[in-house]
Amino acid sequence: DTGVSQDPRHKITKRGQNVTFRCDPISEHNRLYWYRQTLGQGPEFLTYFQNEAQLEKSRLLSDRFSAERPKGSFSTLEIQRTEQGDSAMYLCASSLPQNTEAFFGQGTRLTVV
């Protein structure tokens, strides 16, 4: 078990471009979460999947953001028409239903220029 894996680790994009990030949770973890962390702040919850179902979305997740988990394993987070305010670390976490713990990946750092 290699833990939660995120790809890419870093992404620099021009304003207005679309970006997509991938998260591979720990195998057999059916719960998956996306968080966003801006500089100097703690992570903020974005969305939660149980298997392939997206069960909660934060108000932070504007219409330009979409997350999917089509087969209940890996997940993608897409940001359309990126803005400078989207620059942040995007963290993915996974857990089992009986776990009290969520395990975080290393994150994808997005810089919008």
Place this chain on the structure above:
Amino acid sequence: GEDVEQSLFLSVREGDSSVINCTYTDSSSTYLYWYKQEPGAGLQLLTYIFSNMDMKQDQRLTVLLNKKDKHLSLRIADTQTGDSAIYFCAERQAGGYNKLIFGAGTRLAVHP
């Protein structure tokens, strides 16, 4: 409302104890967590406490929970330079899954 607050910075001498404090507002929180983040890295879970406990000890780490005052603390005994990092307090809301509300983090600096 949902709010977790922490002091922003703590400086300690190597070998001393560190105490990082946190206050939260949601009385329905089921679990409270301490995570560690080193520069450029993700979050590492250090320890957690269930809301009906008042203390948990795990090697050099001691967590104290005062549910009445909604106050959580993390004590690190014999602090080492490798403990230098940002420490986040987080509360897990009732609802059965790991939707966590994080504080802004406390930067711990350990000096010789």
